[in-house]
Amino acid sequence: MTNGHDEAFHGIDLAPGDEHVEAGGIAQRVLGYLTGLGLAILLTATSFFVAGTSLVWEPSIPVALVVLAIAQMGVHVVFFLHITTGADNTNNVLALAFGILIVMLVMTGSLWIMSNLNHNNMMPMDQLMRMQR
């Protein structure tokens, strides 16, 4: 059985198992970062445009901003952090999924509970007094 790692280290003086060289030529990888940069600029510009414009139906703006932000995070994760669906990335993706779960729980949980509390506190004072009797 041959060590599948050998091919990856042609021409470079490395201890096996110590490190690896990213696949793809330099030009290809620069192009990858440029793609990510272009997409990120596009999404950021759209975000700032949507926030300042009156062309978009106003109640939809917060949702649009959140969607744009999540899309841009996705772009960064793929093009800059290189968290992919590749075989050596399974653990990273699983950890990311768990992280997203916790972040969502913290954010939506806090907002949900606090908006409920605010809603209950909105009651006019006399009504509150009547309830206490």
Add this chain to the structure above:
Amino acid sequence: MSTIALTEDHHGGSTAVRDWSGPASKRIVTGFGFWIFILSDMVMFSAFFATYAVLLGQTAGGPSGRDLFDLRNVAIETGFLLASSFTCGLGTIAVDARNKLWFQVSMAITCVFGLAFLTIELREFSSLVARGAGPTRSAFLSAFFTLVGCHGMHVSAGILWLLTMMAQVYAKGFRADIQRRLLCFALFWHALDIIWIAVFTVVYLLGSAK
């Protein structure tokens, strides 16, 4: 990480076929460990974000986000941080190409962009405090300074780390352990940019919405 596939042979039994033997390389293990740290950092930030979102309206009669935030400034900050993320990526490629000059130049540019970002942020903070909108003014402003300040502290720490890595590469070259540190640094720097996306969206754009 080794993959073991079970294949059916002609006799109906199964044989274990391993297409790769041995443990994962140190680089992958280090990257995974640092990725866990970044994710836990993001969980911490999510608590700050939740606090900010909850306290957004609690201005105690003081100024609200719409009165205070200058979106043009924020756009420039965003541009600097995004550009620094890109040059950091170029530095990562330079490491794999074993090109010291290219690495040092791209890291120096990353550092300058990061410092420009920090300068704009600190000027914004000091102008807020000078206008009487410091962190003690209202719950909203406390949450604002905590969240954005925490991100700024991360960027400051990142710049210190960046300078350390430039010195280490200069003194020791692209050794295997130095390369793993560079991998972690790149992860950290890109993660800061991801958190900034959430900051400019939630804090500035949503915070100054009508």
